[in-house]
Amino acid sequence: MTALALRSVSARYGTRVVASSVSLDVPAGAWVAVIGPNGAGKSSLLKSIVGVVAHDGEILLDGAPVSGLSARERARAVAYAPQTPELPERLTVTDYVLLGRTPHLAPLARERRSDLAVVEQVLDRLDLSGLAGRALRTLSGGERQRAVLARVLAQQAGLLLLDEPTTGLDIGHAQALLDLVDRLRAEEGATVVSTLHDLTLSAQYADRLVLMDGGRVVATGTPAEVLTRETVRRHYAANVEILSTGDGNVVVTPTRG
Numbered sequence: 001m002t003a004l005a006l007r008s009v010s011a012r013y014g015t016r017v018v019a020s021s022v023s024l025d026v027p028a029g030a031w032v033a034v035i036g037p038n039g040a041g042k043s044s045l046l047k048s049i050v051g052v053v054a055h056d057g058e059i060l061l062d063g064a065p066v067s068g069l070s071a072r073e074r075a076r077a078v079a080y081a082p083q084t085p086e087l088p089e090r091l092t093v094t095d096y097v098l099l100g101r102t103p104h105l106a107p108l109a110r111e112r113r114s115d116l117a118v119v120e121q122v123l124d125r126l127d128l129s130g131l132a133g134r135a136l137r138t139l140s141g142g143e144r145q146r147a148v149l150a151r152v153l154a155q156q157a158g159l160l161l162l163d164e165p166t167t168g169l170d171i172g173h174a175q176a177l178l179d180l181v182d183r184l185r186a187e188e189g190a191t192v193v194s195t196l197h198d199l200t201l202s203a204q205y206a207d208r209l210v211l212m213d214g215g216r217v218v219a220t221g222t223p224a225e226v227l228t229r230e231t232v233r234r235h236y237a238a239n240v241e242i243l244s245t246g247d248g249n250v251v252v253t254p255t256r257g
């Protein structure tokens with residue numbers, strides 16, 4: 001379980017600030033979805049939390065500043081799935097997913113049986129067992145996406161940062177993946193921060209939404225609070241209807257103007 005807090009965090013490339021003064025509390029075990037139009041700064045914010053983009057302000061994990069953690073400690077606490085990962089194309093799926101175990105191994109040590117068992121379990125849960133021996137370069141787009149998620153889940157970190165995890169997945173695999181993340185959250189207490197372009201899926205899986213536009217947080221709250229017709233029109237320039245399913249979930253559907 002890892003709680004995340006951001007205190008006036010700005011993400012920047014050199015001097016160009018692309019996410020500005022974001023303050024956010026994500027309690028341990030919660031799922032927060034960061035939504036917003038293209039270029040809003042969602043990915044950059046996630047990258048600043050994992051440490052691959054420079055930031056100002058304070059990022060706290062369980063109340064402790066990340067700046068005080070070693071790279072290895074940070075990798076045990078935070079797992080990150082980028083939107084467009086560069087994959088070591090020659091590696092097999094198993095060897096790639098085993099990389100997720102690196103933060104748990106002693107320096108230069110080989111993986112243990114328990115590490116292989118974690119990998120096998122994750123591959124099974126992500127419907128990848130049949131592809132375990134295949135080189136990454138031979139996989140389809142959706143299979144690669146699932147392999148990336150498998151590596152992240154094998155890391156068994158308390159905080160999962162997932163940047164558009166369902167990109168390229170068919171509706172069934174998207175649902176299976178989000179269900180799996182949700183199960184990990186319930187069973188192992190993982191905390192999840194994801195970006196998601198699909199507003200209906202974000203409403204179904206996240207407890208809270210954070211809407212960014214132009215590098216700033218412009219709305220936060222429950223899906224029903226954030227996803228109004230006016231808000232979606234204002235920030236996405238989109239015409240939508242907001243519907244509700246029988247069990248009270250918000251559905252955002254585009255309409256033709």
Ligand SMILES: Nc1ncnc2c1ncn2[C@@H]1O[C@H](COP(=O)(O)OP(=O)(O)OP(=O)(O)O)[C@@H](O)[C@H]1O
Pocket residue numbers: 013016018036037038039040041042043044045
């Ligand atoms: N490596 C980089 N160097 C400079 N600017 C960058 C870099 N990566 C992203 N940006 C800029 O930062 C801004 C925010 O980009 P970011 O990828 O964080 O947005 P996003 O909300 O995730 O968008 P999308 O929904 O399109 O993925 C954009 O203006 C983008 O052009």
